[in-house]
Amino acid sequence: MAEITKSIPFDDLELPALTPKFSWIVAMIFSVLFFLVLDLVLGSVTIPVTEVIKILTGQGSENIAWLTIVQNIRIPKALTAILAGSALSVSGLQMQTLFRNPLAGPSVLGVTSGASFGVAILMLGTGHVTSNVAIRQLGIGGSWLIILAAAIGSAIVLLMVIGLSLRIRDNVILLIVGLMLSNLIIAVVSIWQYFSEPEQIQDYLMWTFGSLGGVSSAQLNILSIVILMGIALAFISSKFLNLLLLGESYAASMGLNLKVVKILIIISTSLLAGAITGFCGPIGFIGIAVPHLCRAVLNTSDHRVLVPSCCLLGATIMLVCDIVAQLPGHHSVLPINAVTAIIGSPVVMWVILKQKNIRSSFS
Incomplete structure (x- = not known):
């Protein structure tokens, strides 16, 4: 910590006051619990709420x-x-x-594509890991393997984007470059698919649709550790992110070590986006829309508040998307990526139209 901030008296900085609206935070917590239970109740087979609660409390069920x-x-x-x-x-x-950049996100700037490329190397480039079933058979080693591949892929792309950001100061141009980089990666993977075996292509295409049901209990333990590590780094970086809101020049003048901070953010983002993309496939919308919703609801730019609120609101929205994807009462399951896009696109447009001064959150 001392190396990151050489001699910054954080308490003396004019950062946003730490005054979260606790009523909203509490409401988010209850919404997560409510939709969690609802997600366990609804599906192709509807299970009574009382039975779900009994199972969750360890009482089991006669059925x-x-x-x-x-x-x-x-x-x-x-x-x-x-x-x-x-x-x-x-x-x-x-x-x-x-x-x-208010439109930056794991999918827009190519981070998700980079993670997808890392997974493609495993699924298409080798004959050993070609499906979730094969990964599951590899045990913990396979879980770490796919996380490592996805995280490295996302980190490489994010490093490339950051390198370009040092030369390109215009955020709009940087956004376009990120999109082109993402399209380039997708094109390379498409060519790779053309020369791959049909079984490998089918496995990879099914993976790109996105799914929350392909993670086993053993994989969930590994995924939880990685995600908690990434979120912990985000919590540690909260004050540094607040400083970046004031501008890199001002943050550097206050003694912030920009290189170390950017490395922390890269590691955190790569772990978070890479691990989820590796196990669940590329999932869009959530990374772009939820931060804006949290800023609008809580009316704050303080990352000490935004990080936990993004965790809660993001979890709630993803649970809602999972409920919709299950098509309660039917045996079909929709790709989670399609559901997040259908639900999320109108929300993003509403946020942008309602919050006309959206750029003020970044200045």
Whole structure:
């Protein structure tokens, strides 16, 4: 910490006051709990709320089928939704502040594409990891392997974007460059698919649709550790992100070590976006929209408030998307990526139209 901020008296800085609206925070906590239970209740088989609560409290259920569905399928899927929503929201928040761009996010700036490329190397470039089933058979080693590949892929792309940001000061141009970089990666993967085996192509295409149900309990333990590490780094970087809101020149003049801070943000974002993309596929919208919703609801730019609120609101929205994707009462399941886009696009447009001074949150 001392190396990052050489001699910054944080208490003397004119940062936003730490006055979170606790009523909203409490409401977000209850919304996560409410939609968590609802996600466990609804599905192709509707399970009574009382039975779900009994299972969650360890009392079990007389209906073995309900007990198996909730414990082995729905609880891991719901917990994955909470982790995915929290991770993508926090990574989007960090990127929007780092690049001072309201449209920055894991999918827009190519970070998700980089993670996808890392996974493509495993699925298309080797004959050993070609599906979630194969990954599951590899055990913990396979879990770390796919996280490592996705994190490295996202980190490389993010480093490239940051390198370009040192030469390109215009945020709009940087955004366009990020989109072109993302399209370039997608094109390379598409060519790779053309020369791959049909089974590998099918596995990879199914992965790109996005799914929260492909994470086993063993993988969930690994995923939880990685996501908690990434969010912990985001909490540590909260004050530094507040300083970046004042501008890099001002932050540097106050003694902030920009290189170290950017490395922290890169590691955090790569872990969060890379791990979720690796296990759940590329999921859009969440990383862009949730930070704006939190700023609008809480009326603050203080990252000490935004980081936890993004975790809660992102988890809530992802649980809602998972409920919709399950098509309660039907056996079909929609790709989670399509659901987040359908639900999220109108929300993003509403936020942009309602909050005309959206750029003021980054100045």
